[in-house]
Amino acid sequence: MADYRKMWESLGLDLESHDQLMNVLPTTYGSVYMSQENRPEGMEYFDFVVSEVHGQRIQELQDHKAAGGKVIGAFCVYVPEEIVRAAGGIQVGLCSGVEIGTAQAEKVLPRNICPLIKSFMGFKLGKVCPYFESCNMVVGETTCDGKKKAFEILNDFVPVHVMETPQMKREKDKALWLSEVQDFLATVEEYTGNKVTAESLRQAIKDTNAKRRALLRLNELRRHDPAPISGKDCLLIEQISMYDDVPRFTAQVNALCDELEVRVKEGKGVAVTGAPRLILSGTPMALPNWKVPHVIETSGAVIVAEEMCTGLRYFENLVPEEEETVEQMVEAIAGRYLDINCACFTPNDGRMEKIVSLAGEMKADGVINCTLAFCDPYLVEANRVTKALQEHNIPLLNLETDYGQEDSAQIKTRVEAFLEMLGNR
Numbered sequence: 001m002a003d004y005r006k007m008w009e010s011l012g013l014d015l016e017s018h019d020q021l022m023n024v025l026p027t028t029y030g031s032v033y034m035s036q037e038n039r040p041e042g043m044e045y046f047d048f049v050v051s052e053v054h055g056q057r058i059q060e061l062q063d064h065k066a067a068g069g070k071v072i073g074a075f076c077v078y079v080p081e082e083i084v085r086a087a088g089g090i091q092v093g094l095c096s097g098v099e100i101g102t103a104q105a106e107k108v109l110p111r112n113i114c115p116l117i118k119s120f121m122g123f124k125l126g127k128v129c130p131y132f133e134s135c136n137m138v139v140g141e142t143t144c145d146g147k148k149k150a151f152e153i154l155n156d157f158v159p160v161h162v163m164e165t166p167q168m169k170r171e172k173d174k175a176l177w178l179s180e181v182q183d184f185l186a187t188v189e190e191y192t193g194n195k196v197t198a199e200s201l202r203q204a205i206k207d208t209n210a211k212r213r214a215l216l217r218l219n220e221l222r223r224h225d226p227a228p229i230s231g232k233d234c235l236l237i238e239q240i241s242m243y244d245d246v247p248r249f250t251a252q253v254n255a256l257c258d259e260l261e262v263r264v265k266e267g268k269g270v271a272v273t274g275a276p277r278l279i280l281s282g283t284p285m286a287l288p289n290w291k292v293p294h295v296i297e298t299s300g301a302v303i304v305a306e307e308m309c310t311g312l313r314y315f316e317n318l319v320p321e322e323e324e325t326v327e328q329m330v331e332a333i334a335g336r337y338l339d340i341n342c343a344c345f346t347p348n349d350g351r352m353e354k355i356v357s358l359a360g361e362m363k364a365d366g367v368i369n370c371t372l373a374f375c376d377p378y379l380v381e382a383n384r385v386t387k388a389l390q391e392h393n394i395p396l397l398n399l400e401t402d403y404g405q406e407d408s409a410q411i412k413t414r415v416e417a418f419l420e421m422l423g424n425r
């Protein structure tokens with residue numbers, strides 16, 4: 001990796017803590033990713049992106065800013081990236097999947113709060129995330145209580161625009177959400193100093209749809225047995241989709257899919273034919289949270305879909321491309337985003353229907369529903385997931401975990417027992 005210390009310094013990072021983080025990542029990545037056998041060659045690009053996670057992409061963000069562009073951070077797949085792109089900005093995902101800056105975060109947050117919230121606060125207060133430090137503004141949302149209250153605190157350190165996400169999906173909720181998306185467009189125009197035109201928004205919709213289509217294509221290829229790519233690799237690609245350059249990322253995913261199509265024809269896979277096929281559902285797994293997928297896939301199973309925001313929820317729906325005016329396109333964008341099945345909504349039947357249909361489509365043997373500790377919406381919704389899967393006779397394992405490694409052995413024991421049970425069916 002080139003020497004980026006000057007850049008990190010100019011961003012105001014705490015270099016000592018940042019070094020500690022950067023020293024751990026290659027070892028973890030090596031043991032989780034480089035140990036896999038029969039990996040597709042197309043994963044080389046994504047390995048490179050991780051090796052440059054605080055390097056090349058951050059440099060690109062600085063170049064963009066030096067040319068007058070703005071960088072906008074987001075924590076939720078409800079934030080419409082098409083709008084930021086249409087205004088000439090770059091949107092980056094800021095959720096993080098690692099315990100860091102915990103001591104600083106616990107000065108402003110309660111100890112017993114979801115690790116994802118604690119992690120993003122720790123990253124900001126500990127000054128260890130160059131993405132965060134590159135942002136001109138961040139966008140929050142009123143999804144879960146923890147996040148929405150944490151954004152009040154975060155606003156002391158960086159300008160935060162909060163979008164009010166409704167909690168239901170009735171007509172009046174749709175109207176509220178549309179007005180929130182319209183306000184977001186006005187805010188983004190103000191921040192970037194650029195007017196969103198019909199032409200720029202149409203292009204942004206097309207570019208973002210192309211990215212989502214590439215991810216859908218990748219997901220489709222996982223229907224085959226043997227699966228041509230591991231769940232761990234797919235999760236990594238889904239994590240990278242939140243911050244990489246859009247056209248470059250799209251081209252790389254499509255190139256990988258070309259390779260996977262050949263693999264499928266040749267019957268080549270990453271696991272043996274007939275290996276147990278699982279769907280992973282639950283709270284998002286932000287980079288570099290690979291703990292549970294690693295446990296699953298080193299226990300002999302293969303993950304064939306992620307019903308998560310770092311997964312299908314991010315790319316399963318596209319924005320219609322036929323609209324002509326900015327107003328019509330904004331309405332289409334609002335409609336597409338409100339279709340996402342987050343447990344912060346009530347009821348959230350769409351999620352149960354999706355898991356059940358996905359299990360059939362992907363010929364899955366079972367589902368692992370993995371929830372971050374202290375995430376009330378998903379922990380309570382585990383009851384609805386259990387009921388829906390029982391009704392369809394689909395085996396389910398519910399897991400609750402955090403970003404620590406201490407429970408890895410216990411999770412492995414439970415996953416192995418689940419796989420044994422599947423083998424006896």
Ligand code: BJ8
Binds near residue numbers: 374
């Ligand atoms: S659309 S899942 S990305 S809100 S895990 S912080 S819910 S306490 S991340 Fe999410 Fe948007 Fe929903 Fe998806 Fe709160 Fe739960 Fe923590 Fe969570």
